[in-house]
Amino acid sequence: MNPDEPANQPEPVNPEQIMSSDQATALRDLLVYLRGVNYQHVAITPLSHSRIYKRDAQAWAKTVRDIVGWGRPFHADVAGEPLFGLMEAGDVLQPVEMGWRSKVRVASLNGRLFLHSAYPTLEASSVFFGPDTYRFVRAVQQYAETRQPTVRRAVDIGTGSGVGAIALAGLFPDAEVFGVDINPHALALARVNAAANGCERVQMLHSDLLRDVAGEFDLIIANPPYLVDAAQRSYRHGGGALGAELSLSMVDAALTRLAPGGALVLYTGVAMVDGADPFLADVQARLQNRSGFSWHYEEIDPDIFGEELDLPPYDIADRIAAVVLNLKREA
Template identity: 50%
Template sequence: MNQLNVVAQDTEHDLPLLQLGRRLQADQYRFITVTPLTHQRVNARAENHRARHLRDIFGWSRPFESELLPEAELRTLMECGLLRAHGGMWLSEVRWSSIDDLLFVHSSFPTTSHDSVFFGPDTYRFAQAIQEHLRTSSHRIQNAVDIGCGSGAGAIVIAQARRDAQVLAVDINPTALRYTAVNAALAEVENVATQPSDLLGNVFGQFDLIVANPPYMQDIQQRAYRHGGENLGSDLSVKIVGQAIERLAPGGTLLLYTGAPSVDGVDIFFKHAWPLFDRPDLSWTYREMDPDVFGEELESATYAMAERIAAVVLTVTRMPAS
C-alpha cells in the first residue's frame, strides 16, 4: 500500500467529521484552547452554561439547543455519534482548535476517557518548537516521525513546512490516528501517513527528524493521554529519548517537548535522560520554554515533594558522517 494513500482511506468513514471541519473553515471558525483549569473556570460563569454560537459548541464544549445547527447537519452528527444528549440539549463529542491557519479536531472537554485525544497549551508550545527548529536547521528532511501523535499537530506542522518530506504519525490510540488522518486531510497535506505503534516499536528505518510531545504527568488513573510513568511522569519521555537517538540518520534530530518536575532543585527528567545522550556522536541543547506549568498538580499527594513542573525542549542531533 502506498503510504500517502493511508490518510485518504482512513478518513472515508470519518467523512462527516471532515465535512464539519471544512464547514468550520468556511465560516472562519477559530478557537485557541486553554488549560483545563481555565476552561473550567470560564465555563462556570453563569452566562456560559449554554452555547450561543459555534465556538461555544465546538470550542468550549457547552450544551446547545438544536436550533444552533442546521437540521440536516444536526441529524448527520447525531447519526455518527458525534453528539450526545445532555439535559434536554446536546453536547459535541469533539472539539476544534486552531494553530495559525490550521484546524484540529480532538476530544471534547473534559477529557475523561482513556482514549481521549488531548490538545492544549502544550500543543502550541510543541508546534512553536518545531517551527523554530525548521526555521533554523539547514539539514534536509526526507523522513520524519511524530511519536504519540495525538491530534497530529507535530506531524502536520512538519508536513506543511516540508512538502517533499515523508512524515509518519504514530500512536497506540486508534482515536488519535483517526483524528490525525482527518486533520491532515483538512490541512491538505498529502505527505502524512498514520500507523499504529507503541513508540517506535512498529516502525523501521532511520529518520532525519523525530518529534514527540508525550504525556508527562504521573497520573494515578494511568490514562494513556496523560500518564508519563514513574519518576513524577518522566519515565515515558526518557524511554522516547533512548529509542529515538538510535533511529536518527546522520545529521538527524530528535526534538522532544515534555514536562520536567523539580525536587530540591533537581530536574528529574534531565537527571535520568542525560546519560543517554551524553555521547561524543551526539550534540544536544536543553531549554525551558515555561518554568512553571500545571501548578495545581503540586497540591496532590503524588507531587508533594515537587517544587515546580517546567515545560522543556530537548534537541539531540546525531553528528553527520565525516
C-alpha cells in the same frame, strides 16, 4: 527493554473500527465548513476551562464556538445546517435533556483546525489538545526555521490529534511523514485532521514508540505525556516516579533510530525537586559515554500545571517546567 524490540502486546485496534469512512468524511467536511465560516478557538488548560464553565454552569450554547470550542449543551437550531447534519453523520452528537452536546471539540492553530476530545477528558482514550500543543508546535517550527535541516523522513511519536505530523508536512513538503500512536481513537481523529488540512499523504500509523515502523529518520519530534495520572490516561500518564519515564523512552528510541545528521525535538514537562532537574540528569547520564551526538536543552516555561503541586507525587516538587531537548546525531 530495547526500544526497537517488538512489544508483546495484544493486536492493536484498527482506527477503522473506531470510525467508519462515512463518519470520517463527515468530520472532514465539518472542519472544512468551520474553516469556511472563519471559526477559531484556542484550547486552554482543563483548569482554566472549568473556570470558564463555572461562570455560568447552566448556560446553553449561543454560538458555534460555544458548541465545538467550549463544549456547552446546545439546541439544534443554534447549530443550524449544515453543521448539525455533519455532526449527526459523523456520530459526534450526544443527546442530553432538551438538546445535544458535542462529543468532540475543535481547536485552531496556525490557520488550521483540529478535532480533539470533548471536555472533560476523562476517558483513557481521550485525545488532548491544549497549551502544550501550541508550545510544542512552536518549538518544532523554531527548530526548522533556525537549523533549516534537510529532511527526507520524519516522524511524530505519540501524535495524538496529528498536529505535530501535520506541522511537519507543512514545514517539509517533500518529506515522507509519519504520525504514530498507540491510541486508535487518536489515530482516527488524526487521519481526519490530516485530510481536512490537505495532508492526506501523512501516514498515521499504530506504533508503540518506533517499534512498529521501520528505518531511520532525519527528524523525530515528540510531545509525550509527562504527568503521573492515577487513571493512567494515555494522553496524560508519563510513568515513573514523577512522569518522565515515557520522555526518556523516546530519547532512547531516537538514539537508535536517527539517521546520520538527524535530530530529535522533544517537548516535555519536568518536575523540579529541590532546585534540581531530574530529567536533565537522566539525559546527561544517557549521553555522557555515547559519542556521535550533540544536544541542546532549554527551559521555555518555568511554571506549568501548578495545581499538581498540591497532590502527590508532586507535593515534593518545587515546580513543573516546560523544556525542549534538541538532540542531533553527527553526519
